[in-house]
Amino acid sequence: MHETAILFLEFGAVLLGLGLLGALALRIGISPIPLYLIAGLAFGTGGVLPLATSEDFISIGAELGVVLLLLTLGLEYNADELVTSLTGNARAGIVDLVLNAAPGAIIALLLGWGPVAAVAMAGVTYATSSGITAKVLSDLGWIGNRETPTVLSLLVFEDLTMAVYLPVLTTMLAGLSLVSGAISVGIALATVSVVLVVALRFGRFIEAFVSSPNSEVLLLKVVGLALLVAGLAQQLQVSAAVGAFLVGIALSGELAEDAQALLAPLRDLFAAVFFVFFGFQTDPAKILPVAGLAALLALVSMVTKVLTGMYAARRAGIGKAGQARAGIALIPRGEFNIVIAGLAVGAGAHPDLGALAAAYVLILAAFGPLAAKLVQPLIQGIAKRA
Amino acid sequence: MEVEQTALPGIGLRHDFTTRSGQRVGVVSHRTGRRDLVIYDKDDPDRACQTVRLNDEEADALAEILGAPRIVQRLNKLHQEVAGLVSVQLPIAGDSPYAGRPMGDARVRTRTGASIVAVVRGGRVFASPGPDFVFQAGDVVVVVGGEDSTAEVADILAEG
Numbered sequence: 001m002h003e004t005a006i007l008f009l010e011f012g013a014v015l016l017g018l019g020l021l022g023a024l025a026l027r028i029g030i031s032p033i034p035l036y037l038i039a040g041l042a043f044g045t046g047g048v049l050p051l052a053t054s055e056d057f058i059s060i061g062a063e064l065g066v067v068l069l070l071l072t073l074g075l076e077y078n079a080d081e082l083v084t085s086l087t088g089n090a091r092a093g094i095v096d097l098v099l100n101a102a103p104g105a106i107i108a109l110l111l112g113w114g115p116v117a118a119v120a121m122a123g124v125t126y127a128t129s130s131g132i133t134a135k136v137l138s139d140l141g142w143i144g145n146r147e148t149p150t151v152l153s154l155l156v157f158e159d160l161t162m163a164v165y166l167p168v169l170t171t172m173l174a175g176l177s178l179v180s181g182a183i184s185v186g187i188a189l190a191t192v193s194v195v196l197v198v199a200l201r202f203g204r205f206i207e208a209f210v211s212s213p214n215s216e217v218l219l220l221k222v223v224g225l226a227l228l229v230a231g232l233a234q235q236l237q238v239s240a241a242v243g244a245f246l247v248g249i250a251l252s253g254e255l256a257e258d259a260q261a262l263l264a265p266l267r268d269l270f271a272a273v274f275f276v277f278f279g280f281q282t283d284p285a286k287i288l289p290v291a292g293l294a295a296l297l298a299l300v301s302m303v304t305k306v307l308t309g310m311y312a313a314r315r316a317g318i319g320k321a322g323q324a325r326a327g328i329a330l331i332p333r334g335e336f337n338i339v340i341a342g343l344a345v346g347a348g349a350h351p352d353l354g355a356l357a358a359a360y361v362l363i364l365a366a367f368g369p370l371a372a373k374l375v376q377p378l379i380q381g382i383a384k385r386a
Numbered sequence: 387m388e389v390e391q392t393a394l395p396g397i398g399l400r401h402d403f404t405t406r407s408g409q410r411v412g413v414v415s416h417r418t419g420r421r422d423l424v425i426y427d428k429d430d431p432d433r434a435c436q437t438v439r440l441n442d443e444e445a446d447a448l449a450e451i452l453g454a455p456r457i458v459q460r461l462n463k464l465h466q467e468v469a470g471l472v473s474v475q476l477p478i479a480g481d482s483p484y485a486g487r488p489m490g491d492a493r494v495r496t497r498t499g500a501s502i503v504a505v506v507r508g509g510r511v512f513a514s515p516g517p518d519f520v521f522q523a524g525d526v527v528v529v530v531g532g533e534d535s536t537a538e539v540a541d542i543l544a545e546g
Contacts, residue, residue, distance in 0.1 A: 084393070142434070143437070144414050144426075144437055146426075147432050149395075155396070156395045318432050321433065325432075
């Protein structure tokens with residue numbers, strides 16, 4: 001068969017399969033991310049049905065997926081919201097960081113994976129999936145709840161932390177010497193600050209440059225700019241993902257909303273490819289040995305997230321039931337965590353890291369929303385008694 | 387009564403307040419234009435026990451039933467969107483030549499180009515009044531048009 005024909009057949013089958021899995025996820029009421037990961041495990045290295053021809057193509061699609069994921073994550077909040085969350089919720093945000101980065105870091109150190117893997121695993125357990133959490137809030141009718149702003153502002157704070165964390169992580173993964181590493185981290189942090197300041201002060205100039213009444217032109221400009229900056233960032237050893245994320249943060253206001261709506265279908269397509277590709281790279285045989293560990297890690301970090309949410313909500317003067325809801329809403333992990341693990345695996349971190357992160361996200365992306373649904377009646381009971 | 391306004395990053399804005407009878411009510415304004423009317427649980431005051439999802443049209447309809455301010459807000463938004471267009475609220479004074487006369491007599495649109503889009507009377511809104519709508523002293527007339535033409539309407543309503 002012709003190479004192109006095989007490529008289309010394989011890629012088409014993968015996408016169609018993902019579509020069916022997505023439909024299944026919708027029916028059960030969970031995020032499709034865990035199912036995409038499972039599909040990737042089945043079709044990749046050591047899986048039941050390894051794909052030969054389209055792997056290169058899918059790997060490029062996955063890279064695009066990371067760029068689009070991070071670009072839209074950056075678009076989600078504007079610079080004002082980022083700064084407000086920094087000033088208003090710094091304390092809860094720091095509690096969130098310390099409590100939830102710790103389990104991942106500690107487990108990596110206990111396993112003897114070294115400090116760099118510990119930093120990567122810290123990120124894997126730290127970040128809540130803003131996508132899945134937003135969906136939980138909306139599905140359960142929690143958006144109007146009074147604890148919801150607390151939850152959202154923690155998510156914003158995490159986003160901001162990621163802007164600093166990702167460049168630091170990628171420089172560490174690049175394995176530079178202490179001095180040149182420190183210099184690159186310095187450059188990365190300076191870039192992040194400059195982007196934030198530019199977005200705050202001169203956002204309208206960027207918007208004037210990018211904006212267009214024509215959606216086609218807008219789409220091309222935004223994606224073009226994101227890829228250009230992503231490429232530049234990659235060249236500077238800061239990782240393409242970080243570049244795209246910063247472009248997303250720099251764009252705000254109505255433009256960002258329009259761009260988000262335009263990018264959504266494109267992101268959904270390539271992000272699905274990214275999750276599959278991450279599954280590809282992970283050997284399913286490696287998942288089983290770490291499954292117990294992943295479950296333990298999931299359990300511990302579920303508790304730490306619930307505590308974080310309860311602490312933040314109590315500070316905001318929310319009652320007991322609301323505190324519990326805030327904690328539970330923060331449990332899901334998803335895209336960010338896989339992106340972080342993907343960066344670490346791509347840079348040659350410990351081979352088990354990918355498997356552990358995959359199993360961990362599988363559990364929490366699937367279980368987080370379910371937990372919220374199951375616990376809802378219980379919480380109402382607490383409220384009635386109080 | 388104090389209306390609390392809270393930003394919902396990534397979603398929009400929430401307004402809420404407690405009624406005199408102790409019921410907490412709120413409105414979540416999504417960036418997408420969707421509005422949620424939210425009723426809070428009495429046992430668990432942080433929880434929305436009823437959420438009524440409203441689209442643009444439904445939110446407008448509800449607001450029109452509830453009162454005038456929403457119309458003015460909408461006009462202000464319109465005004466922001468279309469540069470050069472202003473909306474003004476002009477009272478019909480007791481000594482206005484048009485108090486007690488039908489709106490058609492003033493021939494506002496013919497003379498100035500501006501349009502009367504609503505009349506507010508005692509908290510009630512008469513949207514798009516016809517030419518035979520009779521003005522009363524104390525009415526507030528909502529006019530949309532250019533800066534100059536709305537000023538001319540003010541003169542007409544005051545002096546004829």
